[in-house]
Amino acid sequence: MAEKTISQEFAKGLWSENPIFRQLLGLCPTLAVTNAVVNGLAMGAATTFVLLFSSIVISSIKKLIPPQVRIASFIVVIATFVTVADRFLAAFFPDISKALGPYVPLIVVNCIILGRQEAFSSKNPVFRSIIDALGMGIGFTISLLILSSIREILGSGTFFGMPLTGAWFKPWLIMILPPGAFFTLGLLMGIFNYLDKKRR
Amino acid sequence: MNIYARMIIVLTSIGLISGAFLAGVGTLTKNRIALNKQKEINEAITRVISGAQISNKIYEEKDLIIYRVNGEKNNLLGYAVYAGGVGFQDKIYLMFGVDPEITKIHSLTVLDQKETPGLGAKITSEKNFLQFWKNRDCTEKITLHKPAVNSPDQLSPYEVNIISGATISSEAVVNIVNTALERIRVLKEEGKL
Numbered sequence: 001m002a003e004k005t006i007s008q009e010f011a012k013g014l015w016s017e018n019p020i021f022r023q024l025l026g027l028c029p030t031l032a033v034t035n036a037v038v039n040g041l042a043m044g045a046a047t048t049f050v051l052l053f054s055s056i057v058i059s060s061i062k063k064l065i066p067p068q069v070r071i072a073s074f075i076v077v078i079a080t081f082v083t084v085a086d087r088f089l090a091a092f093f094p095d096i097s098k099a100l101g102p103y104v105p106l107i108v109v110n111c112i113i114l115g116r117q118e119a120f121s122s123k124n125p126v127f128r129s130i131i132d133a134l135g136m137g138i139g140f141t142i143s144l145l146i147l148s149s150i151r152e153i154l155g156s157g158t159f160f161g162m163p164l165t166g167a168w169f170k171p172w173l174i175m176i177l178p179p180g181a182f183f184t185l186g187l188l189m190g191i192f193n194y195l196d197k198k199r200r
Numbered sequence: 201m202n203i204y205a206r207m208i209i210v211l212t213s214i215g216l217i218s219g220a221f222l223a224g225v226g227t228l229t230k231n232r233i234a235l236n237k238q239k240e241i242n243e244a245i246t247r248v249i250s251g252a253q254i255s256n257k258i259y260e261e262k263d264l265i266i267y268r269v270n271g272e273k274n275n276l277l278g279y280a281v282y283a284g285g286v287g288f289q290d291k292i293y294l295m296f297g298v299d300p301e302i303t304k305i306h307s308l309t310v311l312d313q314k315e316t317p318g319l320g321a322k323i324t325s326e327k328n329f330l331q332f333w334k335n336r337d338c339t340e341k342i343t344l345h346k347p348a349v350n351s352p353d354q355l356s357p358y359e360v361n362i363i364s365g366a367t368i369s370s371e372a373v374v375n376i377v378n379t380a381l382e383r384i385r386v387l388k389e390e391g392k393l
Binding site for chain 2: 073083087088092094101171
């Protein structure tokens with residue numbers, strides 16, 4: 001396989017290897033927290049932060065880690081940054097921290113992060129790992145934003161908490177409940193696949 | 201180097217460095233997190249007892265914290281009660297204010313809940329639920345009023361309108377308040393307030 005250019009390395013996370021729509025990774029937080037745009041954004045930002053710093057650390061110390069204990073080492077590093085993100089949110093954004101509840105600590109087990117360490121950072125230099133982490137993190141965040149925008153607008157009639165629709169609009173309650181998450185994700189994946197097929 | 205020794209050394213070092221790093225982050229954020237909690241409690245107290253100036257925690261047990269609330273002239277306005285109990289999906293934490301004789305609930309606010317969005321979560325809505333808690337008589341047990349059966353405007357002084365579609369959440373709040381009130385009366389008799 002030919003070496004990817006830096007811009008390709010970044011862009012793959014946005015489309016061709018998008019964590020949610022193409023790799024179907026990290027779906028649990030995706031479904032759970034996207035009932036409001038602000039939650040989606042905070043979740044995306046926290047995940048990107050953890051992914052970026054874990055990738056930097058792992059790609060820098062990859063030669064020191066014996067292959068037998070690599071997964072354990074990755075998880076300890078990831079858990080450290082997740083705890084940092086969790087404490088930071090609780091200290092500076094208490095409302096968001098409350099809304100996200102247990103899903104911030106659960107970033108530890110988000111497959112995207114461990115997956116990128118195993119598939120990428122442990123085999124690539126630091127700079128490339130940073131680009132890969134940023135691409136994947138931003139791809140994940142954008143996907144969450146699309147999903148949560150649709151759900152919040154239809155489910156609450158608001159966008160970022162601001163009223164968007166007039167009084168004539170009766171919010172579709174189901175969109176902010178779990179089934180709404182599945183419907184939206186399924187439809188978006190269908191559209192994504194259709195567009196991808198057309199592009200080829 | 202022996203592979204086992206290397207495995208142990210690498211994992212231990214990663215663990216130690218992470219631990220030290222987290223200890224630092226924990227110390228840096230600890231005060232701020234405590235401050236946020238305190239601020240939230242203080243805001244809730246001013247919401248449930250109007251004119252609240254000074255509040256002191258006077259009693260604490262599992263799922264129940266009582267604050268004595270004084271007004272501008274240091275006169276006793278009443279007690280702010282932080283109470284928790286089982287809701288539909290997870291615990292509900294709320295705060296309500298009562299007068300010093302424990303005969304009237306001034307107001308109630310919900311601090312933490314994970315009820316169903318759009319249904320049970322309406323316990324945080326002023327229009328649907330919280331307004332009915334204003335100035336409730338609590339000399340008798342608080343009960344729920346079903347507007348579908350009776351007319352909504354005929355609330356007796358100790359009744360609260362139920363949220364349609366969220367009976368369990370409404371009942372949970374009423375139960376938390378009744379349990380807390382019972383406990384406060386006992387404490388008052390024991391002279392602990």
